[in-house]
Amino acid sequence: MKTIIEPFRIKSVEPLRFTSRSERTQILQAAGYNLFNIHADDVLIDLLTDSGTSAMSARQWGGMIEGDESYAGSRSYHQLEEKVTELTGFRHLIPTHQGRAAEKILFNIVGGQGKIIPNNTHFDTTRANIEVSGAEAVDLLPPAGFDPVAVDAFKGNMDLEAFEALLSKHGAERIPITMLTVTNNSNAGQPVSMENIRRAAEISHRHNIPFFLDACRFAENAYFIKLREPGYQKITVREIAAEMFSYADGCTMSGKKDGLVNMGGFLALNDEELARQARNILVVTEGFPTYGGLAGHDLQAFAIGLDEVLEEDYLKYRIRSVTYLGEHLTELGVPVFQPPGGHAIYIDAGAFLPHIPARQFPGQSLACELYLCGGIRSCEIGSVMFGKTDPTTGDFAPARLEMVRLAIPRRVYTKSHIDYVIECIGDVYRRRNEISGIRIVQEPPILRHFTARFSPL
Ligand SMILES: *Cc1c(COP(=O)(O)O)cnc(C)c1O
Numbered sequence: 001m002k003t004i005i006e007p008f009r010i011k012s013v014e015p016l017r018f019t020s021r022s023e024r025t026q027i028l029q030a031a032g033y034n035l036f037n038i039h040a041d042d043v044l045i046d047l048l049t050d051s052g053t054s055a056m057s058a059r060q061w062g063g064m065i066e067g068d069e070s071y072a073g074s075r076s077y078h079q080l081e082e083k084v085t086e087l088t089g090f091r092h093l094i095p096t097h098q099g100r101a102a103e104k105i106l107f108n109i110v111g112g113q114g115k116i117i118p119n120n121t122h123f124d125t126t127r128a129n130i131e132v133s134g135a136e137a138v139d140l141l142p143p144a145g146f147d148p149v150a151v152d153a154f155k156g157n158m159d160l161e162a163f164e165a166l167l168s169k170h171g172a173e174r175i176p177i178t179m180l181t182v183t184n185n186s187n188a189g190q191p192v193s194m195e196n197i198r199r200a201a202e203i204s205h206r207h208n209i210p211f212f213l214d215a216c217r218f219a220e221n222a223y224f225i226k227l228r229e230p231g232y233q234k235i236t237v238r239e240i241a242a243e244m245f246s247y248a249d250g251c252t253m254s255g256k257k258d259g260l261v262n263m264g265g266f267l268a269l270n271d272e273e274l275a276r277q278a279r280n281i282l283v284v285t286e287g288f289p290t291y292g293g294l295a296g297h298d299l300q301a302f303a304i305g306l307d308e309v310l311e312e313d314y315l316k317y318r319i320r321s322v323t324y325l326g327e328h329l330t331e332l333g334v335p336v337f338q339p340p341g342g343h344a345i346y347i348d349a350g351a352f353l354p355h356i357p358a359r360q361f362p363g364q365s366l367a368c369e370l371y372l373c374g375g376i377r378s379c380e381i382g383s384v385m386f387g388k389t390d391p392t393t394g395d396f397a398p399a400r401l402e403m404v405r406l407a408i409p410r411r412v413y414t415k416s417h418i419d420y421v422i423e424c425i426g427d428v429y430r431r432r433n434e435i436s437g438i439r440i441v442q443e444p445p446i447l448r449h450f451t452a453r454f455s456p457l
Pocket of ligand 1 (some may be wrong): 051098099100101123125126156181185216253254255257264265388
């Protein structure tokens with residue numbers, strides 16, 4: 001059979017609220033043309049993020065009832081620990097309320113003034129936690145990784161020559177840890193090959209530097225390896241994931257992605273002394289070591305989610321359904337980052353709206369238009385998020401690319417929801433010449449994309 005279907009049926013439904021275009025025009029204006037300011041009930045298809053938006057299974061909801069809320073030694077903790085050890089082989093599990101709390105603990109210990117922490121591409125919370133510690137976060141993505149049209153199997157890979165060059169320039173003493181993010185979220189969810197993971201680990205270990213994975217989307221990455229890397233076609237995704245973790249000394253994880261839960265995360269590692277220090281911080285900032293930042297029922301659902309995310313029928317449907325959206329948009333002529341990544345499709349808004357200069361935020365204009373057209377909420381990843389305007393001179397430095405991300409929540413939307421999104425984007429694309437730019441009327445000093453207000457030009 002050629003048709004790939006959702007590998008589940010629906011037991012509990014959540015109604016969507018339909019709005020008219022004139023209602024959406026008013027809602028958007030009241031929100032200052034910032035989709036973060038819109039009430040979720042006014043959104044029809046919410047593709048803002050895939051983080052914490054997964055639908056849990058009946059088994060996970062059953063686990064929520066079975067969760068053990070004991071302060072110390074909770075059975076649910078031990079079930080999660082067993083799953084994490086089985087999956088990663090790491091000896092110590094430090095549960096946190098989400099991924100960034102694991103990062104905070106890790107970089108509190110290994111970061112600090114004068115330190116440098118390399119990654120293929122740091123996710124923004126990872127970069128922020130490193131910088132808050134006083135250390136420097138360095139991205140080592142090869143130039144091809146930034147090219148939206150080049151088709152390559154593993155565009156998330158770390159540039160290993162650049163990694164070696166960084167080591168010779170600064171010396172291993174300044175690099176307390178190497179990170180590698182799988183899949184590479186900040187680079188359109190592109191996967192990292194097993195070869196790249198293995199070689200990055202080898203280089204790191206040759207210099208006695210611990211090697212950690214940012215494992216938020218480890219299962220999606222493992223599935224891409226199965227599909228694309230020679231020699232892995234006959235190996236189970238579970239074994240591929242185990243091999244990925246076998247090269248690492250630890251990982252940070254957000255359960256809100258491939259944990260298939262709405263809240264949760266962990267730090268897992270082998271080093272006894274590092275684990276001891278991490279637990280000391282954990283009890284002060286998150287909670288006792290056997291619950292960290294989570295309720296017993298969260299730990300329980302997380303343990304089940306880590307099992308379900310490795311089911312190959314699920315991963316086949318997951319990766320295929322994101323690719324389906326990308327392929328159909330490409331067929332319509334819509335410029336999208338190639339090839340489709342694991343959790344999202346990124347529209348190249350600069351190419352979609354070539355008549356709008358970067359300083360008039362084509363990504364934000366497009367995101368607003370998708371909301372007006374069909375109640376679709378997407379996320380600008382361009383000059384609103386990463387561009388900079390000098391407050392005194394007014395000089396404008398644009399982002400590298402003007403993107404709009406359509407992130408796909410896990411197990412939430414059906415094929416007809418996605419068909420609706422394709423139709424809506426096709427309609428906007430046909431009318432693209434009528435779309436105008438946007439300007440910022442009010443912005444906070446940092447992370448302006450969350451709260452800035454805009455006005456159409
Ligand atoms: C989401 C994410 C994080 C942070 O996790 P939170 O649970 O949102 O705190 C870190 N790294 C990557 C790659 C992520 O996608």
